[in-house]
Amino acid sequence: MGKWWSILFGVTMIACTLLFVVSPFVGWWLPEGVSTHSWSVDLLFYFILGITGFFFILTEALMCIFMYRYCSSEKAGRTVAHAPGFFVRTYNKWTPPAIKGSIAKVLNDPHKIEMAWTVLPAVILLWIAFAQVDAWAVIKYQSRMPRYAEKNQEFTPLQIDVTARQWEWRIRYPSSERFVEWMTRKGDPEILKDFQSFAKIEQKDDVKLVNELHVWNHHPAVLQLSTRDVIHSFNLPHMRVKQDSLPGKQIPVWFTPIKHNTIRLSADGDVWIDGYNPDTKAQDRNQIWDLSCAELCGWGHYRMVGRLYVHESQQDFLDWLKSVEAKMLPPRAK
Ligand SMILES: [Cu+2]
Numbered sequence: 001m002g003k004w005w006s007i008l009f010g011v012t013m014i015a016c017t018l019l020f021v022v023s024p025f026v027g028w029w030l031p032e033g034v035s036t037h038s039w040s041v042d043l044l045f046y047f048i049l050g051i052t053g054f055f056f057i058l059t060e061a062l063m064c065i066f067m068y069r070y071c072s073s074e075k076a077g078r079t080v081a082h083a084p085g086f087f088v089r090t091y092n093k094w095t096p097p098a099i100k101g102s103i104a105k106v107l108n109d110p111h112k113i114e115m116a117w118t119v120l121p122a123v124i125l126l127w128i129a130f131a132q133v134d135a136w137a138v139i140k141y142q143s144r145m146p147r148y149a150e151k152n153q154e155f156t157p158l159q160i161d162v163t164a165r166q167w168e169w170r171i172r173y174p175s176s177e178r179f180v181e182w183m184t185r186k187g188d189p190e191i192l193k194d195f196q197s198f199a200k201i202e203q204k205d206d207v208k209l210v211n212e213l214h215v216w217n218h219h220p221a222v223l224q225l226s227t228r229d230v231i232h233s234f235n236l237p238h239m240r241v242k243q244d245s246l247p248g249k250q251i252p253v254w255f256t257p258i259k260h261n262t263i264r265l266s267a268d269g270d271v272w273i274d275g276y277n278p279d280t281k282a283q284d285r286n287q288i289w290d291l292s293c294a295e296l297c298g299w300g301h302y303r304m305v306g307r308l309y310v311h312e313s314q315q316d317f318l319d320w321l322k323s324v325e326a327k328m329l330p331p332r333a334k
Helices: 002-026 038-069 102-107 110-131 133-140 176-184 189-197 314-328
Strands: 078-082 088-092 158-165 168-173 207-210 212-216 221-227 232-236 241-245 251-255 289-293 306-311
Touching: 002 038, 038 110, 038 133, 102 110, 110 133, 158 212, 158 232, 168 212, 168 306, 176 189, 176 314, 207 314, 212 314, 221 232, 221 241, 241 251, 306 314
Parallel strands: 158 221, 212 306
Antiparallel strands: 078 088, 158 168, 168 207, 221 251, 232 241, 232 289, 289 306
C-alpha cells in the first residue's frame, strides 16, 4: 500500500509542478510589471522563487522516492500476536531495510546534515536580507521619494490623497488650477507650502472620486495613504506597489508608470471603459489594471476593488481632471 501512496504523492506533485509551469502562458501569473521599480521587485521575487522552488521539488522528490523504496510490505516479517481473551491480532513487525552505500554515510552522521540544513538557509536568508535593501530603499524610504521641485531642477510629482474605508478607496485630487500651478511654478516657496499642505488640509475645490485612480505615464505619482477605519492594504499589482494603510497614520507611497493602459471614455463621455484594445476594438483584460485591497478587512473585502488609469500624457490627465470638475463642481456664484 505504501508504494501506491508514494505514486499518488508523486503524480500530484508532478501535476502541481506542470500547472505552475504552464500558468504564465495562460494568464494565471503576475501581471506585467510596468513601473520604474517593478524589475527590481520581480528580480527578487524570481530569485526567491527559484531557491524555494528548487528545494521544494528536491525534498518532495526525495520524499516520494524514499516512500517508494522503503515502504512497509506484506513480505516483511509477519508476526502474530495473541491478545488476551477472544482477540487475536495480526500486525507487521517491520523494520526498514538497511540503507547502504554512500547515502548511508551521510545519513549515519546526522550532525553534518543538521549543520548543512541550518547553515545553508541561514546564509541564503542573510544574503536576501542584504540584497533587497536597495530595492526597499528606492520604494519605501520617504527621504528618497520624489518631491516638489524646490530648486527648479526636478519635476514635481503628481500628488494624490487616498483614503481607505470599508470597503472602498476614496481618492482626492487637486483642482486643475492648483495642479497646473504645481507643475509650472517650480522653485516657488508659496507653491511648495501649498504642495505640502495638500495631504493635511482638504480644499473646497478638490476633486474627489471613489475607486478611480488616475495618473499619467512616465511621471512619478506620490499617494498619501490613510484609513478611516481598519487596516487595509493598498495594492497596485501592475506597479508592484503594496502598502498597508494604518489607522492614525498617513503613509506616502510612490511609483512611476512606464506604460499607459489604453483607456477610453464611453460613447456618452460619462464612464471610463475598462480594458480596451485599440487594435482589436474589443475588451482586453490585460488593459484592466486593478487597485485592490490585499488585507482581509471585513466581509466586504472582496469588493474593495478600484481601477488604475494611466493616461498617455500630462495633457490627457489634465483634460480628464477638467472633465471631472465640470461635472462635479457646483456653478460658482458671481
Ligand atoms: Cu480593505
